[in-house]
Amino acid sequence: MDTQVADTLLGSLIDGRYRIRGRVARGGMATVYTATDERLERTVAVKIIHPTQAPEAQARAAGFVRRFTDEAKTIARLTHPNVVAVYDQGTHEGLPYLVMEYVRGRTLRDVLAERRRLNPDEALAIAEQMLAAIAAAHRAGLVHRDVKPENVLVAEAPSGGAANLVDSVVKVADFGLARAVEAAEEENGNQLMATVAYVAPELVTEGHADPRTDVYSAGIVLFEMLTGRVPYDGDRPVDIAWQHVDRDVPAPSTLVPGLPRALDDLVGRATRRDPGARPTDAGALLAEVQVVRDDLGNSNSHTTMLRQVGDASLAQPTMVVAAVRPAERPSWARLPEGGGQRPHRRRAAPEGGDLGARLAGLRTRVMGSPRGRLAVAAAVVVLGLVAAVGGWWFGVGRYTVAPQLVSLTKAQAEAQAARGGFTLAYASPRYDEKVPKDSVLGQNPASASRIVKGGTITLTLSLGPERLPVPDVVGKDFELAQAELTDAKLVVVKGPARYDDNLPSGVVVATNPKAGAAVKPGDKVTVVLSKGRAPISVPNLVGKNINEARAMLAQLGLTPVETYKDSDKPKDEVLGQSPADGTGVEKGAQVKLQISKGPPQLVVPRVVDLPCPQAQQQLQSQGFPVSVQGDPNAIVRFQNPPENSPVPPGTTVTIGCL
Structure with missing residues (x-):
């Protein structure tokens, strides 16, 4: 039974x-309550830090409270219509608390849970107000560090309408809270204080945050508003965090077909993995969001129809994207930077009520003379020329076409862009199998597209074909080898196992390709596993007669493979073997044997008819022992073996002398 x-x-x-009147929400660091300020008789929100987030030891408590108090004072000075105001701060039973403006509405997380994703005009309207709040903090030297839908409040419009979120008021909360708690956590070595779904790469790898960190998180929030999901997921938070480091955020249009390219580019610039390639702070990103809103408003004079992604078997409804421009928003929803139009003062009518009569008289006098009519005509012509030239300049004259830079080398592209007066920026490079390294893979805007003279062209360079060395996994268990090869973006294939005298069963004996070979991502690597030591040990056969060796191998079920070579060893003696003695093999395995053909034979020379001493000397010089029969000083009349006979070295030659 559950106990509450x-x-x-x-x-x-x-x-x-x-x-304290009621509990609104409980988060990871604090609980938010509604409360009545009995001194001013107004409803406020009170946020109290959880006891588990407060410092664990009294020695650290004073430092934590001091940091929390300093952050609260800083936020209290941050006056902005899109920032949740902080009214007061203090401690209650040792726990720091903040008293804040109570916003009647929902969090952006609640809105996304209900709507799944927003129309582009609504997403941009919310992003514009959210970035205006964060930009104010950046100007004050603050970094939020935890920008996410849970910290973005969507308040009810003053008119009471909630159908279109463009008319809602957005407020950002929790400025400084994450920073104060994170400062306390750093004393225990914990430097990552952010929600992993929105965390910037540099916060994962270095624990460092600056305004560009908030820009990245805001880009992820915009991605989620447009697509209904965050770009990465995983089983463990650390896996999700490292995907921000290793992968580029996909374009929203890959998940929601039909989204304008301008939205893809906007999200891509905000979420570049290199902080130096992002807008410098929230104010810079806010300017880009406003430009995109203007462009989408100009290109959609009425409405744009976008299909929702869904089951293809179902009827697919459409969502209407209203082309709402910033100037058309209600005055209470405009940002301070927007500078909404001031109401015009009506000038008091002249006393007597004869202004119309005076104007009629002036017109009669001007148009009644030729010089007056000429002046009016000249003024009309001049105004027409000014309007025409101005319209031509803003519509056509200030634009040119982007040059063709794709397939050029980086040096060639820079030279051509310089000749055209353009500035180059670089997106994250990509691997490509066909385009050489440091050549241009893509450009934005595309070649022949309109671009402001002297504008910026963003290039994507090629890293060339991606090649990876095969990891050395010989001697490792299959599971470990498989994980290492898979992490290297390779496909593991099991090959036939084989016996090995040195490696136990289940351990990798070899790979194909071998370790260190260069392969493409996705290539197959065949892994050969050991079956352990073979059941039969090869005997020592060296020095044995071939017949004896054959018998021993036959008894073990092994097959001899024989080769013969000259040797000073006796004929048919085993000179060498492979595998060596003691090696484990399977039944029926071949054992290669080298067998002696015996010493090389010598040819007996002719010594018949030679004087016996001379014949004896010649035979002995060639290594033949000599046996003399008869008179040793006579002439040789016969020899045995006869002349030209092949005989083994050391054979005795008998000569008869008469």
Whole structure:
């Protein structure tokens, strides 16, 4: 049975002033309550840090409270219509708390849970107000570090309408709270204080945050508003965090076909992995969002119809994207930077009520003379020329066409862009199998597209074909080898296992291609596993007669493979073997044997008819022992073996002398 513990704060009075009325939400660091400010008789929100987030030791408590208090004072000075105002701060039973403006509405997370994704005009309207709040913080030297839908409040419009989120008021909360808690956590070595779905790469790798970190997180929030999902997911938070480091955020239009290219480019610039390639702060990104809103408003004079992504078997409804331009928004929803139009003062009518009569008289006098009519005609012509020239300049004259830079080398592209007066920027490079390294893969805007003279062209360079070395996994268990090869973007294939005297069963014996060979991502690597030591040990056969060796191998079920070579060893003696003795092999395996053909034979020379001493000397010089029969000083009349006979070295030659 579940047991619910009563909230002891409900109904309590904090600091003799704030009466806790109800709990609004409980987050990872704090709980938010509604309260009545009994001194000013107004409803406020009170955020109290959880006891688990407060410092664990009294030695650190004073430092945490001091940091929290300093952050609260800084945020309280941050006056902006899109920032949740901070009214007061203090501690209650040792836990820091903030008293803030109570915003009647929902979080952006609640809106996305209900709507799944927003229309582009609504997403841009919310992003514009959200970035205006963050930009104000950046100007004050603050970094939010935890920009996410849970910290973006969508308030009800003053008119009470909620059908179109363009008319809603957006407020950003939790400025400084993450920074204060994170400062306390750093003393325990924990430097990552952000929600992993929105965390910037540099916060993962270096623990460093600056305004560009908030720009990245805001780009992810815009991605989620447009697509209904975050770009990365995974089983563990650390896996999601490292995807921000290793992968580029996909274009929203790949998930929601039909989204304008301008939205893809906007999200791509905000979420570049290199902080130096992003807008410098939220103000810079806000300017880009306003430009995109203007461009989409100009290109959609009425409405644009976009299909929702869904089951193809179902009827697919369409969503209407209203072309709402910033100037058309209600005055109460405009940003301070927008500078909404001031109401015109009506000038008091002249006394007597004869202004119309005076104007009629002036017209009669001017048009009644030729010089007056000529002046009016000249003024009309001049105004027409000014309007025509101005319209031509803003519509055509200030534009040119983008040059063709794709397929050029980086140096060639820079030279051509310089000749045309353009500035180059570089997106994250990509691998490509066909385009050489440091050549241009793509450009934005595309060649022949309109671009302002002297504008910026963003190039994507090729890294060339991606090649990876095969990891050395010999001697590792299959599971470990498979994980290492898969991490290297290779496909693992099991080959036939084989016996090995040195490696136990299940361990990698070899790979094909071998370790260190260059392969493409996705290539197959065949892994050969050991079956352990073979069941039969090869005997020592060297020095044995071939007949004896054959018998021993036959008894073990092994097959001899024989080759013969000259040797000073006796004929048919085994000189060498492979595998070596003691090696494990399977039944029926071949054993290669080298067998002696015996010493090379010598040819007996002719010594018949030679004097016996001379014949004896010649035979001995060639290595033949000599046996003399008869008179040793006579003439040789016969020899045995006869002349030209092949005989083994050391054969005795008998000569008869008469």
